[in-house]
Amino acid sequence: xNPFILVLFVVLxxxxxxxxxxxxxxxxxxxxxxxxxxQGIELGPLTLPVFRMLxxxxxxxxxxxGERVTGGxxxxxxxxxxxxxxxxxASFFHNSQLDAGPVYASGFIYNTLxxxxxxxxxxxxxxxxxxxxxxxxxxxxxxxxxxxSEKMTARNLFSIFGGVPExxxxxxxxxxxxxPFLHPILAGTVGATCVPLFVGIxxxxxxxxxxxxxxxxxxxxxxxxxxxxxxxxAAVFGLMVWKxxxxxxxxxxxxxxxxxxxxxxxxxPPYYLISKIDLSGGSTGWHRSFLIETTISHxxxxxxxxxxxxxxxxxxxxxxxxPTHTDITNYYIGIGVGGGFxxxxxxxxxxxxxxxxxxxxxxxxxxxxxxxxxxxxCFGAALFSHSVTGISVAYFDQSVVFLWLNVAxxxxxxxxxxxxxxxxxxxxxxxxxxxxxx
Numbered sequence: 001x002n003p004f005i006l007v008l009f010v011v012l013x014x015x016x017x018x019x020x021x022x023x024x025x026x027x028x029x030x031x032x033x034x035x036x037x038x039q040g041i042e043l044g045p046l047t048l049p050v051f052r053m054l055x056x057x058x059x060x061x062x063x064x065x066g067e068r069v070t071g072g073x074x075x076x077x078x079x080x081x082x083x084x085x086x087x088x089x090a091s092f093f094h095n096s097q098l099d100a101g102p103v104y105a106s107g108f109i110y111n112t113l114x115x116x117x118x119x120x121x122x123x124x125x126x127x128x129x130x131x132x133x134x135x136x137x138x139x140x141x142x143x144x145x146x147x148x149s150e151k152m153t154a155r156n157l158f159s160i161f162g163g164v165p166e167x168x169x170x171x172x173x174x175x176x177x178x179x180p181f182l183h184p185i186l187a188g189t190v191g192a193t194c195v196p197l198f199v200g201i202x203x204x205x206x207x208x209x210x211x212x213x214x215x216x217x218x219x220x221x222x223x224x225x226x227x228x229x230x231x232x233x234a235a236v237f238g239l240m241v242w243k244x245x246x247x248x249x250x251x252x253x254x255x256x257x258x259x260x261x262x263x264x265x266x267x268x269p270p271y272y273l274i275s276k277i278d279l280s281g282g283s284t285g286w287h288r289s290f291l292i293e294t295t296i297s298h299x300x301x302x303x304x305x306x307x308x309x310x311x312x313x314x315x316x317x318x319x320x321x322x323p324t325h326t327d328i329t330n331y332y333i334g335i336g337v338g339g340g341f342x343x344x345x346x347x348x349x350x351x352x353x354x355x356x357x358x359x360x361x362x363x364x365x366x367x368x369x370x371x372x373x374x375x376x377x378c379f380g381a382a383l384f385s386h387s388v389t390g391i392s393v394a395y396f397d398q399s400v401v402f403l404w405l406n407v408a409x410x411x412x413x414x415x416x417x418x419x420x421x422x423x424x425x426x427x428x429x430x431x432x433x434x435x436x437x438x
Contacts, residue, residue, distance in 0.1 A: 002161050005039045009050050013057050021067060022128040025119065026135045028054050032398040033139045036180045038163015045103050049163075051398045052110065058118050069117065070124045071415025076353055076407065080116055083346040084109045087339035093305040098324055100308050100338070108338065115401045119408030125416050126372050129409050133197045134205055137212030140191065144215035147177035147187065147222040177222040186399040188228025191219025193385045193402060196235045200378030203371075226279040227392050234388040238381030242374065245362065269293065274392060288329050288392045290314065295333050303341045310337060331390035351387050354407050355380060357414040364417055376413055382406045 001009070008031075015027040031054045040049035048056075061067070069077065091105030123129050146157050150168045158180045159166035169176040169184060176184035198212030220228040241248060262270035271293075275286035294313040301307050314326040328334045336344035358380035365373045383406040395403060 001039055001041060005035055005050065005161050008035065009053065012050075012054060016054060016057055017061055021122050022124070022131060023135075024058065024061070024122045025132050028058060028118070029132070029136055029401075030139055032401055033143055034180065036158055036161050036163030037182060037397045039161050047107070049398070051401070052107075055110070055114050055118065059114060062118070062121050067121050069120045069415075070412045071419045074411060074415050074418075076350055076357075076411040076414075077117075077120065079346055079350050079353065080113055083339075083343060083350070084113045086346065087335075087343045090305040090339040090343065094338075095308050098308045105338065111400055112404060116404045116408045119405055120412050123409055123412045126375060126413065129413070130201055130205070130375070133201050133212070134208040136194065137198055137208045137215065140194065140215040140219065141211050143179045143187075144191065144218040144222070147179050147219055150177035150179075151175050151222050171224070174224040176224040179219070181399055182397040184223035185225045185227050185393055186395065186397060188220045188223030188225055189231050189389055189393055189395075190399050190402050191216040191223075192228045192232035192235060193382055193389065193406075195220075195232060196239055196378040196381035196385065197406075199239055199381075200375040226277055226285070227389065229279045230277065230392075231385050231389045235381055235385035238384040239378065241381075242377050245377070248359070271391075284329070285392075287314075287317075287327070291326070291328070291330055291333065292391075295330075295336070299341075302337055305340045306336060306338045306343070328394050329392060331394050334394045334396075350407060351383065354383055354410045357410055358383075361410075361414060361417055364421070376410070379406055379410050379413070383410065 012027040012031050016024055019027070028051070032051045035050040037049045037051070040047065040053060042048070087109055088102065088105050091100065091102045094100035094105075096103060123132065150156050154168045154170075154175055156164055156166055156168055156178065158164050161180075164178060164180065164182065169178065177187065178184040179187045181187040181190065195213055195216040198209045198216065202209040202213075217232065220232045241251070244251075259270050262273075266272070268289075269292075272286075272289040275289040277285050291314065295302075298310075298313055302310075308324060310325045310328070311323065317326050325337070328337060332344050332347065335347055358376055361376045362373050365376070386403045386406060390403075
């Protein structure tokens with residue numbers, strides 16, 4: 001581990017352990033933003049980059065200090081635990097010598113479920129989440145500045161810490177900045193999908209919001225990839241729907257009807273529209289479309305427990321990346337390859353329930369607390385952006401925490417509102433109950 005990173009880790013670990021609960025996420029997110037996944041330690045088959053070690057300290061803190069999940073265990077919590085249980089069970093049907101099996105699955109579950117529950121524990125209300133977003137805006141700003149530097153100098157400053165190359169990637173004559181992340185697309189995705197969160201705090205914290213929105217947009221464009229720009233467009237679309245939110249039901253049905261109509265009008269399946277999109281030059285949209293088609297055609301190979309071999313799905317791709325797997329540029333398919341269709345379906349259901357809860361929170365609070373409703377909607381817009389992004393991007397480094405931050409925050413806010421409603425109901429029952437003997 002780089003000496004500077006070691007000192008930074010010690011400082012962040014100390015802060016994570018000692019700060020009040022509502023600030024505990026701040027040092028963890030700082031570790032995700034300012035260290036590369038190449039910095040950490042290896043214990044036999046276990047690889048522990050800085051963000052995983054900080055997560056471990058966070059889990060120990062929760063256990064030692066007796067901190068609890070906000071509002072108790074809810075439906076999304078149960079779905080997440082069911083997903084983790086199935087994914088781990090399915091891993092026993094994989095070959096551990098092929099970067100699969102229980103050890104690999106445990107790491108994947110740890111990254112996802114571990115962070116999800118830390119957010120559930122540490123973000124107890126809207127004020128807690130607002131504080132985290134303000135800090136996140138300040139954390140992303142230096143990354144955006146560094147990515148601009150990459151575009152100007154063709155050198156990644158984070159390379160001094162290891163884990164990312166010094167030379168900036170070049171495609172179609174354009175430099176692709178990546179900051180501390182393993183790929184430019186992941187860097188841009190993090191920036192783009194965080195923009196709605198900063199919009200959500202704009203009225204109350206304008207300076208932090210402007211810093212965050214600027215950083216997010218800069219990260220999306222300096223990575224020179226179509227995917228993050230589309231993620232940003234999806235985020236903006238989600239925010240714009242706020243003005244016509246009473247029509248969301250009709251919009252969902254219209255989207256389904258439009259897709260069915262395209263099935264009959266297009267020679268190829270409608271998901272091949274992805275191959276037509278190229279906003280930055282050199283797009284690999286056709287690869288992403290064909291990956292969906294070939295995954296469907298090989299459904300029998302992976303549907304139950306996943307599979308250890310997908311190279312034949314796209315044989316012309318070559319074996320430079322992996323001798324056993326094609327380039328799985330799809331988050332949902334990646335989960336299916338690791339845990340079968342049940343694992344994929346559970347994640348999709350988690351997203352679906354989260355979106356439904358945004359709607360329920362809107363209906364429950366629109367009359368009494370309208371200021372909180374828009375903030376919740378912004379989390380929904382961010383999750384929509386992540387959901388769309390997952391069709392063409394596989395999260396495979398610390399960027400995954402920014403996805404599950406949204407899901408966990410929505411889950412916590414839903415539990416908080418339910419808790420408040422239950423308390424209000426109990427108070428009303430007490431005030432309306434007549435004294436004994438009256």
